[in-house]
Amino acid sequence: MRHKFLPSFVQRKGRLTKSQEKNLLSLSKYQISSYSEILAAKTNFKKIILEIGFGNGENIFKFAKNNLENLYIGSEVYASGIGQLLGDIISNDLDNVKIMTGDIRLILDEITEPIFDHVVIICPDPWPKLKHHKRRMLNNDFLHLMHRTIKDGGHLFMSTDWENYSESIEEAINQNKGFLRLKNSIYKEADLTKFQQRAVKEGRKIYPFPLQKIS
Numbered sequence: 001m002r003h004k005f006l007p008s009f010v011q012r013k014g015r016l017t018k019s020q021e022k023n024l025l026s027l028s029k030y031q032i033s034s035y036s037e038i039l040a041a042k043t044n045f046k047k048i049i050l051e052i053g054f055g056n057g058e059n060i061f062k063f064a065k066n067n068l069e070n071l072y073i074g075s076e077v078y079a080s081g082i083g084q085l086l087g088d089i090i091s092n093d094l095d096n097v098k099i100m101t102g103d104i105r106l107i108l109d110e111i112t113e114p115i116f117d118h119v120v121i122i123c124p125d126p127w128p129k130l131k132h133h134k135r136r137m138l139n140n141d142f143l144h145l146m147h148r149t150i151k152d153g154g155h156l157f158m159s160t161d162w163e164n165y166s167e168s169i170e171e172a173i174n175q176n177k178g179f180l181r182l183k184n185s186i187y188k189e190a191d192l193t194k195f196q197q198r199a200v201k202e203g204r205k206i207y208p209f210p211l212q213k214i215s
Contacts, residue, residue, distance in 0.1 A: 023084075024083045024086065027082065032100060033100060042071050049070055060097065061089070061097075063190075076099070122157075122195075136168065142172075157211070159196075179211040180211065180212045
C-alpha cells in the first residue's frame with residue numbers, strides 16, 4: 001500500500017500504565033477524525049488551536065485549562081501519551097479538548113479553508129540519522145500545508161532540540177514567503193515539556209521558530 005505522506009513517526013506500542021489503559025476507554029468521547037468533525041466541534045469557541053505530537057499532553061492541557069473559551073485539538077500517535085492527556089481532561093472535567101490519532105497530515109490535507117488560529121509543534125521526532133532526514137515532518141511541503149489551514153494573522157510555532165534539524169527548518173522558512181518571523185510566542189515562554197526537559201538535561205539546546213501567517 002502506497003502512503004500519501006512518507007511516515008514521520010515510528011508506529012510502536014509503548015508501555016501503558018493501568019490508569020492510562022483505563023483512560024483510553026473514554027477516548028471515543030473526545031476523539032475526532034475528520035475535517036467535518038473539526039467544523040462541528042468548533043462551534044461556540046473563540047479560537048481553534050492545534051497541537052501536533054502533544055507527547056504526554058503537558059502543554060495542551062495547561063493552555064486548555066487556562067483558556068476555556070478556546071478549542072484545543074491535540075494530535076498524537078502513541079497510546080501512552082493519549083491516555084495521560086485523557087486522565088487530565090477527565091479529572092478536570094474539560095470540554096474544550098479534542099484528540100486526533102494517526103497521521104494528522106491526512107486530515108490537514110482534507111481541509112479546504114483556513115480554520116486554525118494557532119498551530120503548535122514542539123520537538124517532533126528528529127530522525128537523527130542522515131538516511132532518515134527525508135522523514136522529518138517540518139519541511140517546505142509541510143509549511144505549505146500549514147499555510148493553507150492557518151487563518152491570516154494566525155500563528156505557527158515549531159521547535160526542535162536538534163541543531164541540524166533547526167538548520168533545515170530555517171531553510172524551509174526562508175523558501176516559504178507566507179510566514180513572518182516573530183520575536184516571541186506564548187509557546188516559547190511556556191513551561192518545558194517532559195521531552196524538552198530531557199533534551200536540556202542531555203545538553204541539547206531548544207531551537208524555537210515562532211511564525212505568523214502574512215499572506
